Amino acid sequence: xxxxxxxxxxxxxxxxxxxxxxxxxxxxxxxxxxxxxxxxxxxxxxxxxxxxxxxxxxxxxxxxxxxxxxxxxxxxxxxxxxxxxxxxxxxxxxxxxxxxxxxxxxxxxxxxxxxxxxxxxxxxxxxx
Ligand SMILES: [Zn+2]
Numbered sequence: 001x002x003x004x005x006x007x008x009x010x011x012x013x014x015x016x017x018x019x020x021x022x023x024x025x026x027x028x029x030x031x032x033x034x035x036x037x038x039x040x041x042x043x044x045x046x047x048x049x050x051x052x053x054x055x056x057x058x059x060x061x062x063x064x065x066x067x068x069x070x071x072x073x074x075x076x077x078x079x080x081x082x083x084x085x086x087x088x089x090x091x092x093x094x095x096x097x098x099x100x101x102x103x104x105x106x107x108x109x110x111x112x113x114x115x116x117x118x119x120x121x122x123x124x125x126x127x128x
Contacts, residue, residue: 012050035087
């Protein structure tokens with residue numbers, strides 16, 4: 001299970017390899033951007049976050065809160081979720097488009113690939 005803020009997690013490396021293999025070039029963890037996104041596509045003005053389902057409270061089985069120590073986990077996960085929402089709003093405000101990849105999505109690599117290509121290539125004609 002990858003902790004929040006941890007770099008170069010296994011799911012992140014899978015996404016990086018996937019996009020690199022498709023010919024996309026990106027920068028990593030730009031600290032000058034809100035949330036220090038995992039992958040940054042400066043010319044496209046797009047970013048991708050790769051989130052662990054548990055730590056970011058995804059609405060999938062992996063994202064379910066544990067049955068024990070709920071009083072410990074719940075505020076922690078809620079805080080992360082609030083931060084994610086805030087970061088996405090800040091990025092949008094600054095003209096960036098963001099996509100979130102959930103760890104569980106890696107199970108269907110083809111579907112994920114299609115989604116990311118759609119995300120990265122969309123609106124390209126409108127870019128300067
Ligand atoms: Zn999930």
